[in-house]
Amino acid sequence: MTYCAAIRLNQGMIFASDTRTNAGVDHISTFKKLYQYGVLGERFMVIQTAGNLATSQAVFTKLQQAIDQRHESSLHTVLTLFDAAQMLGECMREVTELAKRVAGNPNSTAFTSSFMLGGQIHGQAPELYMIYPEGNFIRATRDTPFFQLGESKYGKPILDRSIDYDTDLYHAAQALMLSFDSTIQSNLSVGMPIDFVIYHNDSFTIPNVRRIEEDDAYYNTIRHRWATALRDTLMKLPDCPDGYWQG
Incomplete structure (x- = not known):
């Protein structure tokens, strides 16, 4: 399983992907799922993927x-x-259809992958797209500023409650780190390290990928403080009124 997320904000864009692939409890590996493309000063793009690893790698190879x-x-x-x-x-459809023909199973769903594409071309606004296995896609909006791939349900509530289009770029990055921590805590098929990219709008740079390992000091500070704050808040909630649980 995979967890990838991308956020398009007024100040910039954030992309994060875990690196764990799971073909059973005895076959867990680390593979890159986030790729950057661009021309310095002219364009910047990030592509993230979830799904069949062979399909994803074939797509990235053809694009490169x-x-x-x-x-x-x-x-x-x-x-x-x-x-x-x-x-x-289109590239994804070509790769998927070829895999189905080789396998002799035109109706198989075993070869599907999904992708997210985000970035900016000079003279245009930043954009973020979700590309489905069928090859069709949707674009992020001010009302829906983030997309997720893979095991999204554990981390989505944090983003839903804390992210909107005008959220500060680095506060959003903190929320995304906590979104990954919640997912990793609840699903063993998602794991460290996490690849993180932060892009400032109109910079047209190719940012360095920050790979967050399990021993990353800042990541662990954030997650421990969040866990402590949740426990403290729970203890400070108002007591139930007398007879509340009796209906």
């Missing part, structure tokens, strides 16, 4: 080959993020 071989159409040449989302969806 188009860049390396200087194809007329690649992530380095598309005119808009919308065009990039279309390219990603």
Whole structure:
């Protein structure tokens, strides 16, 4: 299982992905699920993935080959993020259909993957897209500023309660760290390390990926203080009125 999340805010964008893959309790590995693309000063993109690992890796390979071989159409040449989302969806469909044909099972869902694409091209606003296994996609809005992939249910309540379009970029990053901590605490198929990227709007840089390991001091400070605050708040809730539980 996987947990990936991406947030589009007034100040910038945040992307985070765990790195655990699970093919059973005796086969757990670490694989990168977050990839950056871009041209310094001109465009920046991040793609995250969840689902069949072989499908995802084939898609990333094809996208990178188009860049390396200087194809007329690649992530380095598309005119808009919308065009990039279309390219990603088409590439995914091609890879999935080929895998189904090779397996001799055209109706199989075993080869599907989902993706998130976010970034900014010079002269345009930042955008964030969710691309579904069928290749269609939706775009994040001011009212819905974040998307999630994979095991999202444990971390979603934190983001729902703390994130909106105008949230401070670094406060949102803290909320996202806690979202991952809640997920990891509740589901063993999601695990460290976490790859984190923070992009400031209109900077057109290629930010460094921050890989957060289990022994990361700041991450552990945040998660321990959050756990303590939850326990303290629970103890300070008002006492129930007499007879409340008797109906």
